[in-house]
Amino acid sequence: MELRLEGVSHHYGDVEVIRDINLSIPKGRIVCIVGPSGCGKSTLLRFLGGLERPTGGQVTQVGAPPEDSINPLTYVFQDFALLPWRTVEGNISFILSDHGVRGARAEKIIADVLARTKLSDFRKALPKQLSGGMKQRVAIARALAVNPAVLLMDEPLSALDSQTRELLMDDLVTLWTRQPFTSVYVTHNLAEAVRLGHRIVVLSRRPGQIREVVEIDMPLEDRTLGDPELERMQKHLWTLMRAEAEAADMELVND
Numbered sequence: 056m057e058l059r060l061e062g063v064s065h066h067y068g069d070v071e072v073i074r075d076i077n078l079s080i081p082k083g084r085i086v087c088i089v090g091p092s093g094c095g096k097s098t099l100l101r102f103l104g105g106l107e108r109p110t111g112g113q114v115t116q117v118g119a120p121p122e123d124s125i126n127p128l129t130y131v132f133q134d135f136a137l138l139p140w141r142t143v144e145g146n147i148s149f150i151l152s153d154h155g156v157r158g159a160r161a162e163k164i165i166a167d168v169l170a171r172t173k174l175s176d177f178r179k180a181l182p183k184q185l186s187g188g189m190k191q192r193v194a195i196a197r198a199l200a201v202n203p204a205v206l207l208m209d210e211p212l213s214a215l216d217s218q219t220r221e222l223l224m225d226d227l228v229t230l231w232t233r234q235p236f237t238s239v240y241v242t243h244n245l246a247e248a249v250r251l252g253h254r255i256v257v258l259s260r261r262p263g264q265i266r267e268v269v270e271i272d273m274p275l276e277d278r279t280l281g282d283p284e285l286e287r288m289q290k291h292l293w294t295l296m297r298a299e300a301e302a303a304d305m306e307l308v309n310d
């Protein structure tokens with residue numbers, strides 16, 4: 056299944072937040088969306104997930120989700136959003152049960168996603184016993200458990216320290232390499248974008264418009280920290296964003 060945004064625009068009251076976005080999210084690819092604060096990244100993600108409708112244009116799903124997809128459009132948020140009173144496996148079984156998946160089928164899925172996210176030894180732990188990085192692994196495991204057609208990630212690593220971010224990026228690359236998934240990944244962090252994105256969409260500040268779409272051909276598993284080609288890409292992205300970021304910063308200060 057692919058997602059497409061066609062001529063998408065949006066106003067909140069009199070405020071125009073997004074203008075004429077045309078974008079496709081190809082199957083099996085990670086599309087990163089970067090841009091200054093308030094340019095509409097999270098709003099676009101809500102449109103893609105069907106949580107909100109744009110005031111103009113269309114969001115379309117092309118093709119059917121995989122037959123075994125339990126929840127075709129699934130989010131991962133910055134704040135993990137785990138249920139504190141449920142264990143790691145309890146957090147995953149809760150979502151599965153909510154979609155009618157219980158018993159042996161749920162057990163099999165839980166064992167699989169815990170193994171894929173290196174959490175098998177932590178299945179009985181409570182969220183409060185886990186580090187931030189482990190909590191986000193649980194949130195990723197929970198999202199993968201419903202086998203989404205498109206995984207919608209909103210700043211998933213922003214609450215983590217830089218070392219933990221590196222580890223989680225490695226994990227995401229390993230997960231994708233073993234079993235490619237389709238994802239839209241919103242981030243402020245350009246290093247994350249060049250590490251994880253097959254396609255990077257740079258938005259201008261409000262109203263968010265596409266300034267440039269950067270494609271990176273290098274396989275994800277070859278993208279190592281400090282790679283000169285990736286650093287060059289990152290610099291290019293920063294050149295595009297710098298003036299917009301400065302203007303957005305001033306706007307916030309003046310608000």
Ligand SMILES: Nc1ncnc2c1ncn2[C@@H]1O[C@H](COP(=O)(O)OP(=O)(O)OP(=O)(O)O)[C@@H](O)[C@H]1O
Nearest residue numbers: 067072090091092093094095096097098099243261
């Ligand atoms: N429900 C709402 N009602 C009114 N304005 C909103 C609403 N949601 C978002 N906005 C405004 O729309 C603009 C885009 O917001 P959005 O959260 O999508 O931006 P963003 O690029 O994700 O920002 P950030 O990088 O700071 O998270 C912002 O100016 C925001 O204040």
